[in-house]
Amino acid sequence: MLLLAHSRILCRQPSLRAFYATIRNLRQPQPLPEGDESDPSESDFILSILRANPSLRDTKSYLDSFGIQQPHHHKKSLLPSLLDLPAPALRPSARQPPTQDVDIKTTRVISSILNPVYCxxxxxxxxxxxxxxxxxxxxxxxxxxxxxxxxxxxxxxxxxxxxxxxxxxxxxxxxxxxxxxxxxxxxxxxxxxxxxxxxxxxxxxxSDAPINGxxxxxxxxxxxxxxxxxxxxxxxxxxxxxxxxxxxxxxxxxxxxxxxxxxxxxxxxxxxxxxxxPQTQKPSxxxxxxxxxxxxxxxxxxxxxxxxxxxxxxxxxxxxxxxxxxxxxxxxxxxxxxxxxxxxxxxxxxxxxxxxxxxxxxxxxxxxxxxxxxxxxxxxxxxxxxxxxxxxxxxxxxxxxxxxxxxxxxxxxRGQPIRVIRDVANVDRAKLNHLLQTSFHRTLDIDAFYKRLEKCLDFVIVTGDYVGAAIVTNEPVPGSSSRPISYLDKFVVLPSHQGDGTVDFLWVALHDESYGLGHPFSINPNGGKEGKGEGRDLVWRSRSNNPVNKWYFERSTGYIRMGSWILFWCDAEKRLRLEEARSDSGLSYIEDWESGRLEEWAEVVNKIPSAWK
The missing domain is CATH 3.40.1160.10 (Acetylglutamate kinase-like)
Incomplete structure (x- = not known):
């Protein structure tokens, strides 16, 4: 829904002022509908499946668990010769489809009978x-x-x-x-x-002693x-x-x-x-x-x-x-x-x-x-x-x-432990390298990457044994005494852990440590600032053809297109709420404190070098 709103805004309102105002208005809480959610139609089986709105990854994961399973080699088929039965002979006058098609269709039908949904x-x-x-x-x-x-x-x-x-x-x-x-x-x-x-x-x-707590x-x-x-x-x-x-x-x-x-x-x-x-003999x-x-x-x-x-x-x-x-x-x-x-x-x-x-x-x-x-x-x-x-x-x-x-x-x-690291010396470089290169399928320019982090690293959030990480840097603004830009340099989760909640756990920790900082609900047990401090606007970029962009659209305050890149940002939530409280009509247009920041962000972010060879 939010992605659709974004596209409509770009088509209708070319001006940055109207574009940004509309995005912000979408963020205003909407009243809850009246009545009970338990509509009788909710009980319909097909409708309940459609309401789940599974993604392609969700569907694949479900089919991997419940779809037709490949028979184990050590098991004997109930009908060992059924798959080898020849197609029935047809009269010369009848149209006979290609033998290959017949074999494929027959095999699929028989397979569906012999391999029901795996329970x-x-x-x-x-x-x-x-x-x-x-x-x-x-x-x-x-x-x-x-x-x-x-x-x-x-x-x-x-x-x-x-x-x-x-x-x-x-x-x-x-x-x-x-x-x-x-x-x-x-x-x-x-x-x-x-x-x-x-x-x-x-x-x-x-043992009488608790195991793993x-x-x-x-x-x-x-x-x-x-x-x-x-x-x-x-x-x-x-x-x-x-x-x-x-x-x-x-x-x-x-x-x-x-x-x-x-x-x-x-x-x-x-x-x-x-x-x-494996059973060598029939157990009792x-x-x-x-x-x-x-x-x-x-x-x-x-x-x-x-x-x-x-x-x-x-x-x-x-x-x-x-x-x-x-x-x-x-x-x-x-x-x-x-x-x-x-x-x-x-x-x-x-x-x-x-x-x-x-x-x-x-x-x-x-x-x-x-x-x-x-x-x-x-x-x-x-x-x-x-x-x-x-x-x-x-x-x-x-x-x-x-x-x-x-x-x-x-x-x-069950999840993963989450911790915040603020010193590059405490980062396990070998594990982080493996995480980045395995997830992005690219070769990391290791020396240049860590040399940059040593100069501008703000923090790294690590989940588990480096199954996911969020790297945030402080990017200085040339010719300005303003605070450096908080830039999300990398947000990455191993493919094997995508879909198991790690992505959401990592982003929530990122929220609590950056643009959500200062709110009571950002107090977290991850070893970071634990809610103390002032939130900062978080900025990041993504290739325009990145399939993850849909997920970013839903979580960002707004975005602008920069050629082959898209610049996303999340406003500091505590400051935004304070500014809204000062205005009776709320925030509808670009305020004085926002003027020129998008241009400044775009200029700085465009100059950040690539981490890949």
Missing amino acids: RTALVKLQGPFSDRQLDSISRGMVYLEKLGLVSVIVLEHDKLPRGDDRERTAITEETNRVVAALEAQGAKARPILGASVRLGPKPGD MPLLEAHVFPEDLAPIRSALRAGEIPVIPPFALDSFCRSTRVNANDIVAALARGMAEAAELDAK EPHADYSEDINLTPMRLMIINREGGVPSYARSGYPHLLVNLTSEYNYIRDTFDPAWLRDRPSALSNLALAHTCLSYMPPTSSAVMVSHRSPSSLIANLITNKPAVSSSLPHALLQGNRKLTPDTPTLLR
């Missing part, structure tokens, strides 16, 4: 109780996910049922059967797993304990599991559903590893019978409740959009307002659950905390693996975005 598993914590209507909506979402290849393993929780109640077991069993009935009413097959699949206590052999699990699972779940999945049924576990006396007792989910996350991942190992364990039917490794963790996501201080209590658990987990807990516990009493415990589960799940996995009012967002999350609204968008657009509501889901990723 993956999701762990779902269903935190009720829910009304019949709410449960129907949730069940419809589970069925839609199953159609897309994600089969849910559902664990129930009942917040309103006190522990130790005389009817506790009966009530939990009835609720389990109620969920099964709701799923079947939506066309799915479901199975209640009423026997305890989880054992209380730490797993034998585990993770707390010890209160329950554990052996591979053979998963036989009922495997059996249900093999039969095409959604297993529904009550929060029961076996104690040391082999008694089935009710426990916190978080303990069940965490134990299953670890146990299913470990069982999948056993399945992947029950789980081995089903090892080739479905991948038990949890691909998603879904926490469906009545509260929604984790509230954020940066959004006045509205949910976090995207959480980097590695770098933000402790900070979110430290900045959690106790007043939020009134409406979201389980927010912190669910945050801890996601933190624990994702430590056992693959790095590409994610967790989503979502209200029962937003079932369609589960489909968008599955296809794109992205938050409903990008957390790296300008704060004004986030405030005015109608999709941002108290029920907006929170997407959680």
Whole structure:
């Protein structure tokens, strides 16, 4: 939308004054629409997929996980000679298409029959109780996910049922059967797993000390304990599991559903590893019978409740959009307002659950905390693996975005540690060189590049072990005593980490350290200035044919074209807000403090030498 507005402005208003004013007006928050977002049409399967609006990268990533899988060489085909069958003979009078076309079409049809959509598993914590209507909506979402290849393993929780109640077991069993009935009413097959699949206590052999800062699990699972779940999945049924576990006396007792989910996350991942190992002889364990039917490794963790996501201080209590658990987990807990516990009493415990589960799940996995009012967002999350609204968008657009509501889901990723480096001597040059050259597919002029950084580096933000970096320099203005220009020299993420949240995490850190500096919501745990100081306008350039420009258009305040280059900038948000407060009508035209700055930026940026050979 913003890109379209940009193009219209260039066509209609050639003057810089009108162009810049229109861009700024687009940044003004828009009123939220009235009424409930849960329109009945949201429940439509096809419409929900279209609303996800996946990019080409999103689509490819989804197909890589759920598309037709190449058969393993060690497996024998069910119909070994079917692919070799000759095409049927036609009468001489009939038109016979080329043999090659017939073979291709026949192979594709047979391949689609013998290789259905590859199923993956999701762990779902269903935190009720829910009304019949709410449960129907949730069940419809589970069925839609199953159609897309994600089969849910559902664990129930009942917040309103006190522990130790005389009817506790009966009530939990009835609720389990109620969920099964709701799923079947939506066309799915479901199975209640009423026997305890989880054992209380730490797993034998585990150390008593926490590993990597993770707390010890209160329950554990052996591979053979998963036989009922495997059996249900093999039969095409959604297993529904009550929060029961076996104690040391082999008694089935009710426990916190978080303990069940965490134990299953670890146990299913470990069982999948056993399945992947080559078998020299047929094992005796029950789980081995089903090892080739479905991948038990949890691909998603879904926490469906009545509260929604984790509230954020940066959004006045509205949910976090995207959480980097590695770098933000402790900070979110430290900045959690106790007043939020009134409406979201389980927010912190669910945050801890996601933190624990994702430590056992693959790095590409994610967790989503979502209200029962937003079932369609589960489909968008599955296809794109992205938050409903990008957390790296300008704060004004986030405030005015109608999709941002108290029920907006929170997407959680394991993420990467983020740190800010201010001295070139502390940069690992070998790793940074590899990152730049691998991502840009060009040869870096190493000596010239670092010689320039030694003179003008402001800071480098590094994610993980140099899987991403943002390099910002101070570019002096010739013949002027004004402050140097804050220039984004490089913004880069390894191709293997594009689409896993690293890009958004890196840009948010860049925002907090540059043009967003000085705002309370820019206080971050990344080891930078932690919100202290004054924000500065951030400027950068990009080739006009760069496919990333669409992403830049959405995050910049404005841009101008300079031949084969496009100059982007982001206004310092704190100063912009102060200037708007001084004017009753807001900022509509170029102010005195802005006069001539675009020409100055263009002159300086055009003279910055290339970093490539």
